[in-house]
Amino acid sequence: MNRTLPPELFVNFLALSSDAVVAVDEAQRIIFFNKGAERIFGWTAAEVGGRPLATLLPERFHSTHTGHVRGFAAAHGAARTMGERQQISGRRKNGEEFPAEASIQQMHVGGEQIYAAMLRDISPRQRAEDALRLAVKARDDMIGIVSHDLRNPANAVKMLAMSVIAESAALPEPITERVRVILQAAVQMDTLIQDLLDVTRLETGRLNVTARRTPIHELMHAATTALRPLAEGCGVGFEVIVADDVTDVLADPERITQAISNLVGNSLKFTASGGHVSVNVARRGGFAEFQVRDTGVGIPPDQLAHVFDRFYRACVELTARRHGAGLGLPIARGIIEAHGGSIRMESEYGHGTLVVFTLPFAD
Ligand SMILES: Nc1ncnc2c1ncn2[C@@H]1O[C@H](COP(=O)(O)OP(=O)(O)O)[C@@H](O)[C@H]1O
Ligand SMILES: [Mg+2]
Known part of the structure; x- marks a missing residue:
């Protein structure tokens, strides 16, 4: 449905993108570096132009593809389809490593092989995900404590109170009355614990219903x-x-x-x-x-x-x-x-x- 547009427009699009757009030639030298790339990597286009692609990769990946860097795609060693979004590691000018999502395209331009990568810095997202994972784990730990370490003693109090009441004939009434209050409190506690477990199960989709x-x-x-x-x-x-x-x-x-x-x-x-x-x-x-x-x-x-x-x-x-x-x-x-x-x-x-x-x- 797209009208045929002049090629300069695409160059401008690429320059505008907040994602990093990086292209390298056959020798893996950087030949295109947009504004997004400058922002993400901390290098200016002028600084990295002509440098090896390895400049943008964490050092530990360098040796694995000296002389044969098949672009970012190889950064994690696994074989991957070109063009698909994948997670890789990049390195900023200050040496900081960061997680990124990238799609890589191989192109033939004027008889030359060119690799172009579109790359998005996902470290903010990853930080949020890490925090979320920690929070979920903390919650699951808490549930474990609630369900076992709190429930068992509450049940013990319940059972023992019931057994005392069952023998109440042998006890003075004021004592039995107090044990009834203990039982009531233990039952309340157990109900609350079960409710807490149930809402948590609801949130994690583990509320079991066998209709x-x-x-x-x-x-x-x-x-x-x-x-x-x-x-x-x-x-x-x-x-x-x-x-x-x-x-x-x-x-x-x-x-x-x-x-x-x-x-x-x-x-x-x-x-x-x-x-x-x-x-x-x-x-x-x-x-x-x-x-x-x-x-x-x-x-x-x-x-x-x-x-x-x-x-x-x-x-x-x-x-x-x-x-x-x-x-x-x-x-x-x-x-x-x-x-x-x-x-x-x-x-x-x-x-x-x-x-x-x-x-x-x-x-
Ligand atoms: N039948 C009702 N009449 C008046 N208020 C109600 C009724 N059912 C629920 N509510 C209101 O909704 C709130 C939430 O109900 P619920 O989730 O059962 O909590 P809880 O009973 O533990 O307070 C209650 O605290 C109460 O304010
Ligand atoms: Mg209620």
Whole structure:
């Protein structure tokens, strides 16, 4: 589609390029060195004109191709296709070595072989990548510590507290009561650790979901049985309604139970005694649609957009003391999306909140 343009224009293009453009003749002497090359290598065109290409390469590569430098491409020893972008090492005038991405072309001009290289200094990018790699490693190390070194003792406390409670008949009531508090704290700690692990897995794409055909009633029974006594304890009405035409869904029952517990748990946390929480399941197109609705405090409109961000907690005076770590919603979303469903939240501040999510049907 390009018009035929005068050759001088191309020379100007090359001169303008912020990448280095370097050409050498058959004897590997530098015959073209643009502004980008001057900036990257620190030499002026006048200084390097006629010098061997080796001037631009780290010394350790010199001996390997004395007399037969096939341009930058050979810098790393490996055989490479001409014209393809590849990573090489360059050397600046001050001796500093730097990583670069280059593409090299062999050309025949006026009966002469010419090698032209376009080269981009990628050291800033590489530095950023190195920093990122370090950060990811630090995070993975941290996860290792959290998952093993922190989880094991939390579990030990949990198990031992449970075993003491099991023998509570032999103990005075005030002691048993304190052990119950210890157990509750250990359970909270374990839940938080698991949540932290889950958000990290979400970010690294390692959140495992094994969806299988699951009858809806089985799923809802598993997901809500433990929530009824919780609702009762909060003095909040709780009901689950499943439409007749909703059949088997594709779900990982354990993960969906986790998501529903998070959502209903939120509704119970943010709804005062006397309020109401419901879960409705209905058919909507190819999906089963779940609506978790409460008559609680709601979320101010300007904060609604952030509730799925990790560690985000809406700032509502009444609820401040009930916040968790702000991981429940991002995890729930991760779980639902891993099933191929979607999730969203609507809220009327002061009146209540609705979370809608979908799961695919099994057929
Ligand atoms: N049903 C709800 N009613 C009112 N606010 C809610 C509701 N669900 C979530 N929120 C708000 O969204 C925030 C994030 O929820 P979540 O990720 O589950 O974190 P957490 O429950 O640990 O605080 C909560 O802190 C709360 O401010
Ligand atoms: Mg929560």
